[in-house]
Amino acid sequence: MNWQLLPQFLMTGLLAGGPLALTALGLVLIFKSTYIFNFAQGQLLLLGALFTWWFAVEAGFPLWLSILLALALSALLGFGIERFALRPMTGQPLLSIVLMTLGLGQALHGLALLVFGGAQRNFPQIFSAANPYKITTPFIHDGNPIVIILKQNLVWSFVVAILGVLVISAFFRYTNAGLAMRGASEDHELAQSIGLRIHRIFGVSWALAGVVATLGGVLLATSSGLDLSLSVVVLAAFPVVLLGGLESIPGTIVGGLLIGLSQGVVSASRLPMVRNMSEIMPYVVLLVVLLIRPEGLFGQKRIERI
């Protein structure tokens, strides 16, 4: 273990957990109301970032306007996906629905490649890359206190991501629409029979997921650049969701931070082999969670009846 670098890696890992939590939130949003696990979330995220890029760079709108336009567009996309891809699948077995989102992911990936091309792009910088924050920690190494350097974009992405998660969770907790969504997730038929319009609820959930994905895409693209591999980030968000619990919004924050932290811890090792483990760390955690506590930290245990 490289003790001198440990605080730095811990902090960086923790901050990287913020966007992870936001990405995971998109998955939980859809799962909570529609009971569908969306494997196409990565492509939604990528498309959101590409929309923003197109409005800001190609069309030359100011950044704040392009983000708003991209959010609107991806909400529309979410509505469209629910209407034309997932609604016909209502009542179909789980396998078909999983495959539908996988196929959707492939199609959206192809679409993104077809319309925007596969080139690496410079995403407009939202947070300044200069002047990283420096924090002096109380830990002493070789007579000097250890200083952590934090890039501004990492810190602010983290703040925005956590704020996003809090806003959405307040939405679920305190608004009627959120209550309807929670009700719909409990039992689709029951919800419909007490007068909830579940198709509209599903549509809104998908639109919200599109919005959240775009936010996440913008945050990730502004710190790590934009190309088609952006969608891969979601693969690290799957373990976050399962760790936090599939139905739990606060769980995404805890899960995101824990996964980010675990990657940070591993990165601080002196052994290159262990250091390389940071890329599969989410999945190692995932396997452990599935074996020990499949419902995650804050998820609901499902009781099955015949």
Next chain:
Amino acid sequence: MGVPRPAGEFDTSYAYDMSTIRQPWQWWLLIALILSLYALPFYASQSVVALVNRIAITIIAVQGLNLLTGYTGQISLGQAAFMTTGGYISALLVNLSGWSFFEALPIAALGAGVVGLVFGLPSLRVKGFYLAMATLAAQFIIPWFTRNIFPDLLNGAQGLNVRVPVLFGIEFSTPQKYIYLSLTALILTTIVAHNISRSRLGRAFVALRDHDLAAELLGMNLFKYKLQAFFLAAVFAGIAGSLAAHNIRHLNSETFNLNDSVIFLGMLVIGGLGSNLGPFFGAIVVEMLIEAATLFGPFFISLFPSTAAGAVQALRPLFFGLTLMLFLIFEPRGLAHRWQLLKAAWRLRPFSH
């Protein structure tokens, strides 16, 4: 299968009742088909032979997935990772210990099967997309291992050069020769898969898929059957991976990737889940689709000159994804079901039912 038989055909013996191929003309047709495939190198171009070769190997992998996902109902996103395992095991055995490919292949299949068992363990506790996640973990962890352990042996991310299989002095170095290996393997795996699906094991798989709790209450050991399904799927993947690695003659952690796993699942759905014809239909149709995307891509792009460069590659995932979605919406039982309907319609002609 519920398909009406021609009038006047009765099962007069148990052997006849159990037989897969009933009529002499069916035998002749099958033999003619197999012979025409074996004779392919004599009359078809190299690219066609290579395509058939690739399809045959793909079908083996999809057959394994069919046992696991189609019959047992366990979603797996890790089939390509088990192919990687099989490919690496046989490549290493052939390269290092000087084994022949034909000795290494069964070991590779078994080795992949054991790895499949390990990643099937979460199925004890989870199902549905939780299980999909566990197999997705295999898809990340196994390639990571091939990149990071024993770098002097596995050559890290660079991967291995794989030797050509040799039998009785014949080097299977071109698709024209390799196709004999893949077709023979395909025939054997088809027989095995078909017979598993209609044996006690296959019926147990179906019971597990249709209602796992009910099956458990009837006294079935769910975990045992789930693990057996995972093992079998990984064995098939190991065979396919080993065959593919020696065919491509190079192997690294990305040779079989997550995308392949998704495509295998897509092939299975397009072909027909839980049908022994499904993997054939699915693999052939999807590979054709991908070929078509490659062939007609430039023409298609020229119709829309405004699209970005490199858009030809975009057509493959686009075509595949859209086809999969359309099948899920309009024919979730796949082409195999359509084939059954077609056969029934033919037999009942001119009456519709």
